[in-house]
Amino acid sequence: GDGLSAITRLEGESDLEGLKKIEFSDYISSALGFHLVRDIENQRKILIIGPGGGLDVLGGIYNGTEEIWGIEMNTNVKILLQGNYADYSGNIYNREGINILTGEGRSVLKGLDQKFDLIQISLIGSSNTASGGFYSISENYLYTVEAFMDFWQHLSDGGKLGITRWLKFPPREIVRLCSISLEALSRMGIKKPENHLAIIRSWGTSTLILSKKEIGEEEIRAIKDFCDERNFDTVYFPGIKEEEANTNHILEQSYYFQEIDQLVNSFKENKLKDFYDSYFFNVSAVTDNQPYFFYTLKWRNIPMIIKSTANWQPLIEWGNLIIFATFVQGIIFSIIFIFLPLILKRLPVSKRKIKIPFLLYFASLGLGYMLLEISFIQKFILYLTNPAYSTSI
Template identity: 30%
Template sequence: MKRFVYYGGIFTIAAATLLLEVSFTRLFSVIFFNPLVFLIISTALFGFGLSGVLLSIFPRLSRYNMDKMLWGLSLAFALSVIVALKVVVGIPIEYSSIWKGEPLQIFYVLVHYLFLTLPFLFSGMVVALLLSRLPQKVSKLYFADLVGAGLGCFLVLPLVPLLGGQGAVLGAALLGLVGGLFFSLRLGKSSSIISIILLVGVVLLLPGAERHFTLPIRHIFKEKHGDFYKAPRRRIETTRWSALSRIDVIDTHPTKLIYINGGSNVSFMIPFQGGDFRRLQPRINWRSMPYLLKQNPEVLVIGPAGGEEVLIALSMKAKKVIGVELDPAITHLVTHEYREFIGNIYNNPRVELINDEGRSYVRRSKEKFDIIHQIHSVSPVALASGALNLSETYLLTVEAINDYLDHLKGDGILAINRWGVVRMVSLAMQALEERGVANPGDHIVVLEGAGATSAFFLKNSPFTPEELQIFRRYARPLRYRMAYSPDRKKENKLYYSIIDPTLREELYAHREVNLQPVTDDKPFFDHFLRFGKLKLTSPELLDEGMVVVQEHASVGDIILFVLLGEVTFLSLIFIFLPLYFFNRSGFRSRFRGSFLLYFCCLGLGFILIEISLIQKFVLFMGHPLYSITTVLFTLLVFAGIGSYLSGRLRQSPQRALTAIIPGIGGLVVLLLLVSSPLFNQFLGSAAPLRFLISMLMLAPLGLLMGMPFPLGIQLVNQHSPRLIPLVWGVNGYFTVMGSILSVVFALSFGFRFVLITASCIYVVGLSAILGIPKGEGA
């Protein structure tokens, strides 16, 4: 019974913690832009590492009744989750004001940090307490911890669509109370009754989560989309949550506006009465330009959302239109609630709507198209904030361009409407040169409009003089200019510097800008400046089309610098302060430096591999959330199994580690070698099969990655049991540090480099403990 209580308790607390982390990430994606989400979540996770530090500094805590502490900490976790949620929705943060240094907003951010840290602190103390008091059971405890965490990250998929972002967070509190109920079984009926009463209370809160914890949605819209939402007669008609995002439909009479994640992205629904589509008048605007070159084209629209581009295609007499929409909530809205409003365009026999990821569908499709149309409707405020800087996209890489060209007919056109098309030119040049095209510059046209709006066109065959004349005829009335065309290549020096191979090398090596083509290994399309460069100063670039980059300079790198500074400062607390207390108390351990280095390396290595694999599997799984769920679930569950099996190796942990850690490195290299061929082979397969293949690829690595931590705890227990809480805290702290460094390394060198680096870090950790003799006293 005793073991069941502890294993069940740590299992549910771990599940609650992972569910909380992922659910808050989904919720914060609505409230904030991505860089601030990354900053807040990473900082909050410091609470997990702080738990071990507190137990190290205050060893008297270990004298209290462990069962009472575990029960109390579980309840504190659940209650702090509810309080943190109330703080998050009740204290709005003005994103733009933070970077202006307004004291009140900075204070609000600190308040968010404090209350978000508390749940992770309490759950971390539960784990640290169990590991330090029951080190002989570490392999089984860590097994329950990791498997529970795997389940927690998987639960976000059904809970967010069912309960909304706020409801999913409350679900984490509910799981925490279940953990408390497990621990209460060793305390008596009164503790169990209290746990059950609190459980019932949270269950009653779940159906009205959005009402009890209302998001400041008007404030969010204003922050993310300026004053657009404040216009008269604009109201929220419908709200839907999917596992991917929150969708709000706004009445902007006569149109409807779809806000995705609080306005980070937008799409319009155009009213259309349906009827005879043959009488639909051509809709000539900046998005319809490619249709002027084609008669009755077959079209693929990636990300049609509200259907504006589909309606344009139909108005331009498209023979066939396939729309590939990733978000199931949007797909449901346009085919159910709003199908009449948009004229049932998705029920038109010429139209097919598919709920899938765009590039995955392209890889799977056997069709060829006259036009592949891709729209990136980013909020102007999101653009101005620099929120895109750290965002990766696999729709805009060299490999993606090659995929699109493979699915275009001989004279087919790829049309992409977005900002930053200067990098699209570099992608196109790289892809065309890889395909052996003699004069790739003849296949490209760029139109630039007001602000950051631009249109990029890439043709499988060279553009003809007649086609270029059509562009010029329609561009001027639409207030666009031909920024680059094959017949006037030298008019724009910046574009010509990319087109001309003799000038390109110098531009790509420029000290301020990063215009090199991005790949699947480094998919940061919007990271236009060199890492750490916050402002352009070169006059020639400011005069040659990079003004848009200057105006929308990123704050993403600032976020990373803040986090790195924070990590460096907190290292004094996490490592040196406990060591100071140890020295003052007379505690000595000959091998404490070796143990600390070993667990530092484990934390760094594990998270670097984890994050790199999440990124690597995004393309294969179709969306970051699906990749997060698949990779975390598989790695954590099989790492848990590995931890359980490591109990058989506890008599000779170092000997076992000399085989396990090289095995981790070998499996990482093997994954790098086989992942691309397997992805290419199965990318077009159904989602369940891709999930199964992913699990089979990741399971052996997860199995080995679960063994070094419990074996290390066994080794510490043999020499310095008092160090166990500290090494747990240090491991958690360096996990947070690794999440930051993974982005820094990936921006500069790519995710392949991150994986190799992680393998080397594991080897460094192994070298730190090889010289420690077996069973020597502390």
């Protein structure tokens, strides 16, 4: 797929730090985090959630990170990179100083008594799947207010959280990430949360940096230099002006800057609700109770979307239509296979009066059981680290 989880061929290479072959890993927007923690004087320990084929691991190696931890959801990926594909990948998962754990990111992180200088979450998922909206009906506990609070607690004093997502237009995911960041920091009592944020974009991705300390002039200069050297664009940092955004990958207007700037100003003026209500998509902060980060569609805007653009399908997000279609399908098949045979065959149920409250009682029992079961399956994923375990219980 295109989830940037491919394994880089480094067969027979041992001195990866000096290898020109992995320099490319420093020319993607997610590499910004490595540059911002270079000057931290402690152990320079980073955590990568969802390392996959090792792209971020290579980025850490290239930037001289001393200790790299990874939490990989798919156990088979770890087995392959430490076994059959170990030589092919340059033994990156077997290197000294690299520790790869398996499980759901937050669940494993809670069991670690560690502080990290950088927590990195990059491009988890396929861009085609994300842009098509197929994730909109799936829960994700990495992108919630409580998740950001957990990450914050595991950052060192000068630590950074770096999250990279596919760039979507009109702006949705990056705006929601900013909303979550502001809400999480507000709940923890951080003053001026907007001063802890920085956002950049490349031609296809956007990266949000959440800093444990307020982002100062030196870090702003590093962000600008990083973007200028790679023809990326700054979207937000404390004190940014519109003319500083949209300078390389030029859009008709500074759309991403404008939306983030409006969100931050609404936050500072305590008018977030007005911003969320007026925004074309649902970009409000999501929590563990409703962990649907990718669900951004406002159903009332569907007629407007179809009317205003010819390429409306990606904006509708097919995951939402799948839910609706499945519901309608269930009703139709229930009528065909349950009620229609009773009507056509005229079973002798008419001789015996069926009490409506009796039917409603048992129907409610079944419905209540299913609703509770689905809710518990969703919640247990966070604690049991694997959807299969949650479903079996």
